[in-house]
């Protein structure tokens with residue numbers, strides 16, 4: 001094939017139509033039925049181009065979709081893993097407010113289009129091209145599209161790790177940093193709930209009998225904020241606070257939801273210990289801590305850098321400059337990278353606004369990005 005981007009440019013309308021199909025199937029992480037449906041739908045598309053399908057239904061969640069390509073050659077070598085997710089953060093009905101639309105500036109909008117329906121469409125198109133043009137992938141390719149990434153990958157993590165253990169590398173179709181910048185490192189992520197328990201009492205008649213859980217939690221909030229260490233990439237965000245019942249009652253209960261991010265695993269362990277060991281300040285108040293670290297960091301390792309350098313040289317052949325960055329957000333790439341599997345993340349279509357109202361992709365980026373993915377499938 002000459003420049004593969006030219007091939008995909010000619011198919012631009014077909015790819016955009018596929019993106020529209022995926023965006024218009026709304027798939028919030030909690031919408032089990034719709035997640036099952038989209039997995040079935042995409043399984044059908046993969047089956048048409050020779051994919052061997054496996055659907056893992058997760059009761060109470062959706063369905064994880066695996067599609068294997070090129071496993072019939074049995075050379076005993078490792079596979080290449082391509083990871084994505086089918087769920088979005090958007091509640092059902094968002095499409096009415098933010099319909100799929102293409103602007104004259106060359107952007108396409110819609111819930112989940114950037115994170116990451118366009119990445120999934122690109123993958124389908126890329127595998128279709130490999131089939132149609134009779135190209136060979138270097139290794140058997142295992143596609144894994146999960147249904148619970150946006151809610152912490154609780155049910156998919158064992159499957160991701162099972163496939164990663166068989167893989168020479170992992171390509172992750174999450175959106176890039178705006179500018180098309182791929183991700184070679186990610187912070188680890190933890191979520192905690194800190195619950196303060198006091199004692200209720202009438203605020204006017206019996207204030208001395210009460211223990212104010214909100215005051216207790218205010219002390220703890222300041223202690224948590226003091227754990228921030230921006231120099232070492234450690235952030236602690238008390239993001240939600242709840243507590244109390246009404247203004248004339250000393251509150252018996254209050255709770256905080258806390259987001260933790262870190263680069264070094266040791267920092268994650270240290271912060272987790274500090275949060276678990278928080279001590280009550282008010283006499284007779286109690287604290288309960290639940291949660292923990294749910295994504296290990298994805299370090300910008302030598303292996304990740306080598307995979308990125310390969311991608312960069314392929315991008316240069318196609319005619320664009322690929323850059324990389326380490327980011328604070330977690331993804332399923334954290335799991336594969338933490339196992340020592342070379343991981344390149346952020347391979348989706350350029351755009352902006354993941355999880356935000358202005359979520360969009362840049363249409364002109366689709367052909368070269370699909371070409372890059374195709375070249376990676378042929379080379380890695």
Ligand SMILES: [Zn+2]
Pocket residue numbers: 085115116149174175
């Ligand atoms: Zn995502």
